[in-house]
Amino acid sequence: MTKMMNNNKSTTHSSLLIVFSFLLLSPCVFAQLTPNFYKVSCPNAEQIVKQVVIEQFAKDPTITAGLLRMHFHDCFVRGCDASILINSTSSKSSEKTAGPNLTVRGFELIDEAKRRLEAACPSKVSCADIITLATRDSVVLAGGPNYAVPTGRRDGLVSNPNDVDLPGPTQSVTSAFQTFKNKGMTLDEMVLLLGAHTVGFAHCSFFSDRLSNFQGTGKPDPTMDPALVTKLKGLCAIGSDPKVFLDQNTSNVFDNEFYRQIRKNRGVLKIDQELASDPSSSSLVSTLASNPAQFFKSFGDAMTKMGKIDVLVGTAGEIRKNCAAFNPRPKTFIDSVLDIVEKIIE
Known part of the structure; x- marks a missing residue:
């Protein structure tokens, strides 16, 4: 009798596991x-x-x-x-x-x-x-x-x-792109999505080293426009870790001014400025700086694609x-x- 009960228990156990596996594996x-x-x-x-x-x-x-x-x-x-x-x-x-x-x-x-x-x-x-x-x-x-x-x-x-x-503000274009690539986005789409910085801002702590002690040199980042260095030093001296606009020209307007600014060495974040200097992205930056209609169309397409990353549906x-x-x-x-x-x- 005990043997029969154990056999029944084993059979029931196996049946339940089969049912459970079917539920997990069914498409x-x-x-x-x-x-x-x-x-x-x-x-x-x-x-x-x-x-x-x-x-x-x-x-x-x-x-x-x-x-x-x-x-x-x-x-x-x-x-x-x-x-x-x-x-x-x-x-x-x-x-x-x-x-x-x-x-x-x-x-x-x-x-x-x-x-x-x-x-x-x-x-x-x-x-x-x-x-x-x-x-x-x-x-x-x-x-x-x-x-x-x-x-x-x-x-x-x-x-x-x-x-x-x-990706962080101090990364290189190559390093930042790896994150985008892992999500199925192209390098061009990364350049376009970072164009959202045209209305963005950052706390001074994210770029303070570029203003006075870039990579331990005791001097500002030589790739940043000296006039911008002076302006940002003044802004960052006010309060505790204040925020500054990433587009210092048309700060609250969504336009292609961001690309024009970084082509003039006026990128606030290191990653932004490198978009304009890195050979892999500089050509597109130049195109977007001179063609607002293309930026709008391509940015919209990139946002639509980003909005589909690993979505849950059904x-x-x-x-x-x-x-x-x-x-x-x-x-x-x-x-x-x-x-x-x-x-x-x-």
């Missing part, structure tokens, strides 16, 4: 990002997001830079899944706590858009789509291109600060009720199977 059918994804489920979704951006832009035109940075930092870590929005808890840190993300801003705008969307269409519009749409809308308000944003992204279920590995991920927190996770059938398997194994 899922995923939808794709499409224009007007919310046409039926939330017809006014894009207009609701746009209205929130309009209101915030009227109070703070620099929000364009903030959203562009948020969008980039989100998509280059686990894909465009809004993992950057998750707040840390007492037991687990999130991406927000990673060094590169400590100065990311614009979270309140995303939260407000989500609040209005939940009131209009509960659990329909993802936080990942809100980031992508809001970024595009803010670029347009700053004078930039109105590029395509297909929607249908879903929100991720993981936010780990250890996953955050982004039934993957979730649609968060609160962008700063994962939805409470209900127990699924797979969870139940796992519980049974664990008990049998015990």
Whole structure:
């Protein structure tokens, strides 16, 4: 009798493992990002997001830079899944706590858009789509291109600060490009996306060595325009680690002035200035500096492509009720199977 019970237990155990393996390995059918994804489920979704951006832009035109940075930092870590929005808890840190993300801003705008969307269409519009749409809308308000944003992204279920590995301001073109290449982006697309610095700014600590002690020489970076060195020294002497615009000419306008500036050795960040001097990127910088229409078209295309990096679609991920927190996770059938398997194994 004992032998028969053990055989039955073994058979049941094997059957459950086969079922569980089938559930894990069965292919899922995923939808794709499409224009007007919310046409039926939330017809006014894009207009609701746009209205929130309009209101915030009227109070703070620099929000364009903030959203562009948020969008980039989100998509280059686990894909465009809004993992950057998750707040840390007492037991687990999130991406927000990673060094590169400590100065990311614009979270309140995303939260407000989500609040209005939940009131209009509960659990329909993802936080990942809100980031992508809001970024595009803010670029347009700053004078930039109105590029395509297909929607249908879903929100991720993981936010780990250890996953955050982004290119830094002191990297070379070659080194920075490796990160873009790993995400399926080309060198030209990297040059175009960095054109977002036309409305960006940076804390003085990110480039202070270029002003007085470049690479331990005790002198400013010789590749920086001396007049800009003098100006930035004055700006950085005010307050505690203040911010300065990366485009010192048309700071809040989304245009191609950034490329004109770096061709005059007026790049604030080392990586920006090297775009104009590195043989692999200098030719495109020259073209974009003289052709604003090409910059707008190509920048828009690059942003559309970036917005598709490792997206979750179909039934993957979730649609968060609160962008700063994962939805409470209900127990699924797979969870139940796992519980049974664990008990049998015990």
